[in-house]
Amino acid sequence: MDVIFSLYPFFLDWLDLIVRWIHIVVGIAWIGTSFYFNWLDSRLDRTTSKEDLEGELWSVHSGGFYNISKLKGPPKEFPKELHWFKWEAYTTWISGFVLLIIVYYLNAEGLLIDKNISDISPITAIAISVLFLLGSWFVYDFLCNSKLINHTTLFSITCLIIVLIASYFLTKIFGSRAAYIHVGASIGTIMAANVFRVIIPSQKNMVSAALSNEKPDLQQGFSAKTRSIHNNYMTLPVLFIMVSSHYPFTYGHKYNWAILFFISIIGASVRHYFNLRNKKQYKPWILPIAASGMIILMLYTSLPKIQVTENxxxxxxxxxxxxxxxxxxxxxxxxxxxxxxxxxxxxxxxxxxxxxxxxxxxxxxxxxxxxxxxxxxxxxxxxxxxxxxxxxxxxxxxxxxxxxx
Ligand code: HEC
Structure with a gap:
């Protein structure tokens, strides 16, 4: 028994490493396919004369030529195997949650809780963590199903304000690094749930409608499109938050919640630039503004944070x-x-x-x-x-x- 106890920390470290490795690999696969399809859609040659095609694209990669075509509607005959690209998202979320358990829940006293910030018990902290992740999906989903979704700017501002408030409160409940990771984890949860609850069901609906020669549910298709645009904007901020948990000058800053907020805006605006570019709308000024924002943030966070010399x-x-x-x-x-x-x-x-x-x-x-x-x-x-x-x-x-x- 003693041997098992003495091996436990090694075992946990190994588990941490392996799950982290899996999480990064499947995360790359998820975001990679998402970037790839976005790119594909934007680069399709839509001048093709083939009647049932919306566009096509030629590419060369790892020793082969690929000719990809996008159909105008569903295929007349479905192939034996249709690839969905969903497990990348699910496994990223599952491995991420397991990592949250290994790193933060099993060491709640050390990393989740900071007694100077809020003296809560590990069980309370874990319960808040789980409820926060679930709750953020319900709030987001509620907003998406409300009329607000028809007003893109208002919707985006509302979401940003909620992120700001949530980040602020998290930094008053958890240790700073845990607070950061929770903002990232909630965005990741929303992204994975978008795939699970909206995007994949809508695609299933499209397939079954095509098979039974009926019209697909347009509203469902519209929601799926909106959710995948949201996912697209969330990719850069969520990656930043995950990586920043290794850089104390971000999460350890006194105004860490505000830093998180500005980083999210910068990340989303860089994504916005590329999305516009994909639509052949060139707004090059977005990049220097984002870069300046980053530099200002960098200078600001480099100032010493704790007043260690009073006079x-x-x-x-x-x-x-x-x-x-x-x-x-x-x-x-x-x-x-x-x-x-x-x-x-x-x-x-x-x-x-x-x-x-x-x-x-x-x-x-x-x-x-x-x-x-x-x-x-x-x-x-x-x-x-x-x-x-x-x-x-x-x-x-x-x-x-x-x-x-
Ligand atoms: C209760 C145990 C504990 C105490 C006490 C403690 N540390 Fe740490 N320290 C840790 C843990 C756990 C990590 C690893 C955190 C991580 O995984 O990022 C760490 C990491 C570090 C790192 C490396 C950070 C990095 O990302 O490279 C430094 C430097 C460090 N501690 C300095 C200190 C100093 C200085 C003190 C005393 C003022 C201190 N620690 C007290 C547990 C402790």
């Missing part, structure tokens, strides 16, 4: 390494040690250790990024690092991070 006199205070070493030993070393003593940690997280002065020096930039520029570490401030201790570490780094004094 200029404190800048002159010399802090000895032994003092800093003690702080790091007690506040960080319980986890970041070759043999961590913090419950639940068999190995130092990400292999980062502060056993010797050299270990600390080696990681100095990262320490600054995680504890001075942001308050990501210690996670949820589990070991109670105080502000004055942060100031001391900062001053010591500012004065050259000397390990010999």
């Amino acid at each position: 200029s006199t404190s800048l002159d205070v010399q802090v000895s390494f032994s003092e800093v070493n003690n702080i790091i030993k007690y506040r960080c070393g319980v986890c970041h040690n070759t043999k961590p003593t913090f419950e639940g940690f068999e190995d130092p997280p990400l292999g980062i250790i502060f056993d010797t002065p050299q270990d600390i020096l080696k990681n100095i930039k990262k320490i600054k990024a995680q504890t001075i520029d942001t308050d990501i570490m210690p996670p949820g401030n589990l070991t109670g690092l105080t502000d004055s201790e942060r100031i001391k570490i900062n001053l010591w780094i500012k004065h050259g991070a000397n390990i010999n004094n």
Whole structure:
């Protein structure tokens, strides 16, 4: 039994890695096919003289020539095998949810909850997480079925405001990284549910209508088209959010919810540029505006976030390494040690250790990024690092991070 318990953390790490790998692979397949079909539709040669064709396209790839044609309506005779492209979406969502369980639910105290933000129990946090994911789909679906859907601008603004409010509240409930991932996960849930609940049913309806020689349900077809446009706009923001969970200057920022909001707008507008271009409408000014937005955001987030030096006199205070070493030993070393003593940690997280002065020096930039520029570490401030201790570490780094004094 003991052996099983001691193997559990390794097992969990491996499971994390494997599921993450699957999630990325199927996610690439999903977004890849979605980009490909968008591109295909925009590049079809519609001047074709073939009567039953809407357009066709020639391409060459990996040693073969492909001639793809898009029919005006359903085929007269259905082929034995019709490909649907749905499992990419489903498996991305399923693997994503399993990853949420492995990384956040099983380590709710460490990563989902931040006791300084909100002191909730793991069960409550997990319940909020699941309800939030389900709830975001219902709210979105409700909006799509309301009259609002006929007013594109108003609909988009309403959705953006809801994202803004949701992000704000999430950062007041969960730890910052978990809050970010939940915004991403809710967008991912909406995208996958769009495929599952609307797009695939509409395609099934098209096929069965064609087989029984009836007219397909036009309203259903319209909804499916709208939902796939929405999915298209959500791809870039959702990818950004997923990747940003590895960059503390985004999720660890004081106004992380606002950053998320601006990134979503920038991501969606870049997508908008390409969608317009595919329709042969050229609006090149969108790109420089988006790029400038990104640069402004970059500059803004590079400013130090925590006021670690309240007044200029404190800048002159010399802090000895032994003092800093003690702080790091007690506040960080319980986890970041070759043999961590913090419950639940068999190995130092990400292999980062502060056993010797050299270990600390080696990681100095990262320490600054995680504890001075942001308050990501210690996670949820589990070991109670105080502000004055942060100031001391900062001053010591500012004065050259000397390990010999
Ligand atoms: C309760 C355990 C715990 C404590 C205490 C803790 N950490 Fe961490 N630390 C973690 C975990 C878990 C990760 C990995 C997070 C991840 O997967 O992104 C981590 C990651 C890091 C990283 C690497 C981040 C990256 O993405 O490269 C640094 C640097 C770090 N911690 C510094 C510190 C410092 C400095 C302290 C003390 C002020 C500290 N940690 C205290 C658990 C802890």
